Amino acid sequence: MFLRHLALAAACVALCAGPANSQEMKVGITADFTGATAAVGAPFKLAAEIFPDHVGGVPVKWIVLDDGGNTSTTVKNARKFIDEDKVDIILGSNTIPSTMAMFTPAAQGGTPQIAMVPVDIPSEQRAWLFNLPQSAKIMVGAIVDDMKSRNFKRVAFIGYNDGWGELNWKNFEQLATAAGLQIVAKELYSRTDTSVTAQVLKLLDANPDAVFVGASATPATLPHLTLKDQGFKGQIYHTHGAVSKPFLNAGGKQLEGAILPTGPIVVAAGLPDANPIKKVALDFEAKYTAKYGPGAPSPFAGYAWDAMLLLNAAVPDAAAKAKPGTPEFRAALRDSLASGREVVGTHAVYKFTDQDRYGVDARSRVLVIVKNGAFALYK
Missing domain, CATH: 3.40.50.2300 (Response regulator)
Incomplete structure (x- = not known):
């Protein structure tokens, strides 16, 4: 009887403890x-x-x-x-x-x-x-593909003087050159800068058809707004690191027409129903x-x-x-x-x-x- 109770007790302990x-x-x-x-x-x-x-x-x-x-x-x-x-x-x-x-x-x-x-x-x-x-290569590739499809010839870059700016520049330089685009200017700035007028004037002197801003979040709006203020009429592109509500709030109406690569989540409702990402993205959006x-x-x-x-x-x-x-x-x-x-x-x-x-x-x-x-x- 004692051994039976001992065995039952051991079994209970094992069950209560759950899987190992x-x-x-x-x-x-x-x-x-x-x-x-x-x-x-x-x-x-x-x-x-x-x-x-x-x-x-x-x-x-x-x-x-x-x-x-x-x-x-x-x-x-x-x-x-x-x-x-x-x-x-x-x-x-x-x-x-x-x-x-x-x-x-x-x-x-x-x-x-x-x-x-x-x-x-x-x-x-x-x-x-x-x-x-x-990867920056995948995202920058989408920008370069659009530049080429629109027959842009002369393009320019302005981005952060840090790892994010360098990563985007490296991929832009490689992909744009391979696509036959001429990079006519490259300028850098700091995330904490309050003015990029000097850099933007150098970009405009090079007369680009389009400018790629290799930045992120709200500081990405600084060169964009300066380009607009200086009368630039060409296309402005941004990185996927700029896709955020603070970016839109900081730039306001001057950002209209800007083009950015991003993940499908941002426009999930507009994806084809056959896209498997759509359901997962909409499910997360509902929970959020x-x-x-x-x-x-x-x-x-x-x-x-x-x-x-x-x-x-x-x-x-x-x-x-x-x-x-x-x-x-x-x-x-x-x-x-x-x-x-x-x-x-x-x-x-x-x-x-x-x-x-x-x-x-x-x-x-x-x-x-x-x-x-x-x-x-x-x-």
């Missing part, structure tokens, strides 16, 4: 919520506030920290995630310098990182890294507006949601092999993310492999035009 690998997983999220690039970073936090409490059937704790756009703070946050919180993956940040500053601690700590801005992944650190947003009221979600919030969807697809395989919170689980999660499965998000149909840590194709981009103070599908 049902331990809570932890996800660290860091971005700029309060600094100069908060227009890009804050939507990550808004999306995180409506994340589910389980992904892939496993309970999850979302640990969200503000890095203020400061790379030193970003590294501190990454160290805290890895050393103290023992997170299973890091999502972030929202600037290239901050994102790249986490590469080394993530790789050294054997912790996967999903970059939330387009970055070049160093080959020596790529094992633990994934780039979620569309239920929480925050009318108004389409920022595309940057969509990136955060897509990161959650990628985890939701990858976690079951990882959890079948190891417990969250262990090096074995983190390695299994990395391998599952890189398994080659297709995951439909709000921006793309993602497919990461060991050979491809960027994982998106041309389905991840559309061109939008600023029309009546909003973004409308252009082509």
Whole structure:
């Protein structure tokens, strides 16, 4: 009788404890919520506030920290995630310098990182890294294609004197040259500049048919407004990093006619019903507006949601092999993310492999035009 009761008690303990690998997983999220690039970073936090409490059937704790756009703070946050919180993956940040500053601690700590801005992944650190947003090459390619289709001959560039500006310039120079376009001028400015009149006058002296502004968020409006004030009548293009409500608010009517590449989420309702991204994007929009009221979600919030969807697809395989919170689980999660499965998000149909840590194709981009103070599908 004693042995029978002991066996029943043991069975009860096992059932109450649940599956051996049902331990809570932890996800660290860091971005700029309060600094100069908060227009890009804050939507990550808004999306995180409506994340589910389980992904892939496993309970999850979302640990969200503000890095203020400061790379030193970003590294501190990454160290805290890895050393103290023992997170299973890091999502972030929202600037290239901050994102790249986490590469080394993530790789050294054997912790996967999903970059939330387009970055070049160093080959020596790529094992633990994934780039979620569309690459600059894919997005800039859409701009160059439109320039060529409209028979523009002379084009110019003005962009940030930092990693984001350089990334867009590098791809623009390569793709525009390959397309037979003549780049007649290149100018740079700082995110904190209050005037770019000198740079714009140099652009106008070169007489371009179109100008590409390699910037993001509200500071991207400065060269645009200056070009308009100086009488430029040609086409102005912007990066997908400028697609945001603060950008529209800051630029006002002068932005009418601007063309930008972006993810399908921005114009989800206008997508063909056969496009698999449409349903996912509209579902996220419904959840977002239920929480925050009318108004389409920022595309940057969509990136955060897509990161959650990628985890939701990858976690079951990882959890079948190891417990969250262990090096074995983190390695299994990395391998599952890189398994080659297709995951439909709000921006793309993602497919990461060991050979491809960027994982998106041309389905991840559309061109939008600023029309009546909003973004409308252009082509």
